Amino acid sequence: MHRPDTTPRPSLYYPYRVHDAWLxxxxxxxxxxxxxxxxxxxxxxxxxxxxxxxxxxxxxxxxxxxxxxxxxxxxxxxxxxxxxxxxxxxxxxxxxxxPWRFGNSFYRGQHVFRMEAPHDPDDRFYPxxxxxxxxxxxxxxxxxxxxxxxxxxxxxxxxxxxxxxxxxxxxxxxxxxxxxxxxxxxxxxxxxxxxxxxxxxxxxEGTSYEGLFVIADIQIDLPLPTERRAYFDPDWNPGNTVLMHRQSQGIWRVDYQLPAGESPEEALRPESLKARIDAQLAMIGFGGTPWQLDWCSVYSARxxxxxxxxxxxxxxxxxxxxxxxxxxxxxxxxxxxxxxxxxxxxxxxxxxxxxxxxxxxxxxxxxxxxxxxxxEAGKSTRFMTPPTRGFRLLRDAVLSLSLTQDFVRPLYHWRTSRPHEYTHSALNSPGDDDALFPAGPAHGAPPRNVRLGPDAYLLDDLGGGFDLLYFTTGAHLPQAVIDVVQAWRQRGVALRVTAVGCADPVHGADRTVPDPEGRAWARYGVSTSGSAYLLRPDQHVCARWITLDAPRLHAALQQALPTY
Missing domain, CATH: 3.50.50.60 (FAD/NAD(P)-binding domain)
Structure with missing residues (x-):
């Protein structure tokens, strides 16, 4: 019989609750x-x-x-x-x-690279x-x-x-x-x-890397901003990498690579954790600052x-x-x-x-x-924890040159996770105008947000079904387009129409979004009334048209919902 642990998990900051088992x-x-x-x-x-x-x-x-x-x-x-x-x-x-948007890389006490994640006024959330x-x-x-x-x-x-x-x-x-x-x-x-x-x-399928890292969450008061901090080849951990992140509730995450041959059991001994965290704090100028360990673990890069x-x-x-x-x-x-x-x-x-x-x-x-x-991650992993002597020589050369040469410093970039674009998806419409758009999210891309008011954004009301974004200066959708929308709804497909560009409600649309400054049109590469985007229920683009017509809308929906 399955008997899960009912002892509340220890934490300096989070009150764990043991729930009643479903029997x-x-x-x-x-x-x-x-x-x-x-x-x-x-x-x-x-x-x-x-x-x-x-x-x-x-x-x-x-x-x-x-x-x-x-x-x-x-x-x-x-x-x-x-x-x-x-x-x-x-x-x-x-x-x-x-929230944060900057990352910093340090080598031999020198700040050698600063990453800046882009942030636009049209984005509701920080990067x-x-x-x-x-x-x-x-x-x-x-x-x-x-x-x-x-x-x-x-x-x-x-x-x-x-x-x-x-x-x-x-x-x-x-x-x-x-x-x-x-x-x-x-x-x-x-x-x-x-x-x-x-x-x-x-x-x-893939690769498991030999390098091991300790994750240690410590409660400590450090007067540092919420930014990623990476330290390469520190004196106390030569040849390896240390990462630091501020978290909520006064918690800091410290990740550090273990020397070759050290076991996870050895790395997690209290005396080992204390010595290494103390050494890291001393290196960044906060030696002697009191701290408490909340949680620790060991992981490998795979x-x-x-x-x-x-x-x-x-x-x-x-x-x-x-x-x-x-x-x-x-x-x-x-x-x-x-x-x-x-x-x-x-x-x-x-x-x-x-x-x-x-x-x-x-x-x-x-x-x-x-x-x-x-x-992408393999590139970052091989830089953080070189798997061979050749990769280590290359990494060490970048580290050394970065002290004096600006051109190598972007190699520190950690290639932050980004949403995948389904460029070659079988659900993308082959008969639309994707190739004709000068800008905007293309086939398979996620949508772009647009600020509509003090606390209102375009994506707030998109998703949960297919979304047709219809860019127009007119008072109504073409009747043939409305007929296609209604026909697909009768099949049970959730399909909502948002008209973008008019101050007054547009007939045939479920909602109308004014765009007096043309920001939505610009972000979607639209210059012609009657242009449109079709978004899948996960908000990724599956079709877009310079001028929408009913037969191509019907064909795009058939492509996105294959019956075979």
Whole structure:
């Protein structure tokens, strides 16, 4: 029987709560459910909340009875906050987190590079936000509980998955024994050590690096700004790298690379942690400042992915699908993009609005994203922790030259996580005007936000279905376009029309967004009334037209929702 630890996890700043386990004896026997989600971490909960937005119920099985221990993921990108806004928790994140946009690299006491993440007045969110993962999980869990579409079950561990022709039988273990859940689909969101991935015998592809890093969260008062700080080849840790981040509640994250040959057990001994953290604080001018350890762990850098995320009626998401190094804040931020994509692909499949090729597209797009990230992250990883003598010689040459030569300093750039663009997606319309636009988000790109008022932005009301952005100075949409919109709605497809550019309501549009300064038109590369963008439910562009007509809108929707 599965008996999760019921001792509240220790923390200097976060009050852990032990939740009551969901027990089968206290509930009626389950009928067949559309979706079971194995894993109640960020990837699993965002998937559940995305499914809920599309009216698809899910059962979330979480093995533990409390939130994850330690700060874990702490840096969230602007695109992640836009995704979290869609599921209702971004405001709480920004209220508790620390926004920032600068990163600093130091070598031999010299400040050799300063990264500046772009920030535009039309962006609602800062490029980056620091907040410990427990808070994110708390906000997501409370959103799940508030949703009638999500059945969240603490203390339930999926131990076995049986694939069937038209569904899945999941064996779930609890503290009073096992029960079986029958579902149309199972989402494996059970993390980097995915038991479901192991049970199905699915190998991952990529590279595991030998370098080990310690994560140490300490409570300390340091008069430093909320900016990433990277120290290369410090005297106390020669040849290695140290990273520092400010977090909420007076917590600082210190990551440092271990010397070759040192075991994780040796690295986590209290005397070892104290000596190294004291040495780092002394090096940056704060030796003797009192601090307390809150949490620590050891990780290795890995760049691995499954080559396919869909296996029968089992679909993988987040760390269960891929393992990415933390350099460039790629772990949780990539998982959110997975979950947002999976939510609509799976919902439209479950509801019969598309054929099986839609789920194959989820896999193709997100595997492509993982491989792009692996290529980028590999560069950062090889710079942070050179895997061979040749890479170390190259890295050391960059470090040495950076003391006097400006041209090498951009090589310190850590290639921050960015949203993947599905440029070659099978869902993109082949008959639109994508190639004719001089600017704006192209095929497969996420949308661009536009500030509409003191606390109003274009993306605030987009998502949850297909969105047609119709740029116009006229009083109404063409009747033929309205007829296509109505016909697709009658099929059960959520399709909302936003007219951009007029002060007065536009007939045929669900909402009208004035654009007196033309900022929205400029950001979308539009100069002609009648231009339009079609956004998928995950907000990525699948078609755009210099002049929209009804047949091409119909064709674009058919392309985005294949029936085969």
């Amino acid at each position: 089968p004896s206290q509930h009626p026997r389950d009928g067949r459910t559309p979706v079971v989600i194995a894993g109640g971490g960020p990837a699993g909960m965002v998937t559940a909340l995305e499914l809920a937005r599309h009216g698809v119920p899910s059962v979330v099985c979480q093995a533990d009875v409390q939130l994850s221990q330690g700060s874990r993921a702490i840096v969230f990108t602007r695109r992640s906050l836009e995704i979290l806004q869609q599921v209702g928790v971004a405001d709480r994140m920004t209220a508790h987190g620390l 980056l936000l620091n907040l410990q993962q427990q808070y994110l999980e708390q906000f997501l869990y409370e959103a799940c509980v508030a949703s009638p579409w999500v059945d969240f079950r603490w203390g339930n561990k999926v131990t076995h998955v049986a694939l069937e022709d038209a569904g899945v039988r999941a064996t779930v273990d609890t503290s009073e024994g096992e029960y079986v859940l029958e579902a149309d689909w199972l989402v494996a969101a059970d993390g980097g050590r995915s038991g479901i991935r192991s049970q199905l015998g699915l190998p991952m 760049t691995l992915t499954l080559p396919n995320y869909v296996h029968g009626r089992v679909v993988f998401v987040g760390d269960a699908a891929h393992l990415l190094p933390i350099f460039g804040v790629r772990g949780a931020n990539t998982a959110f993009q997975d979950a947002q994509s999976l939510g609509w692909h799976l919902a439209y499949t479950v509801k019969g609005l598309a054929g099986p090729s839609l789920m194959a597209n989820y896999s193709a797009e997100r595997v492509g994203a993982a491989r792009e990230i692996i290529a």
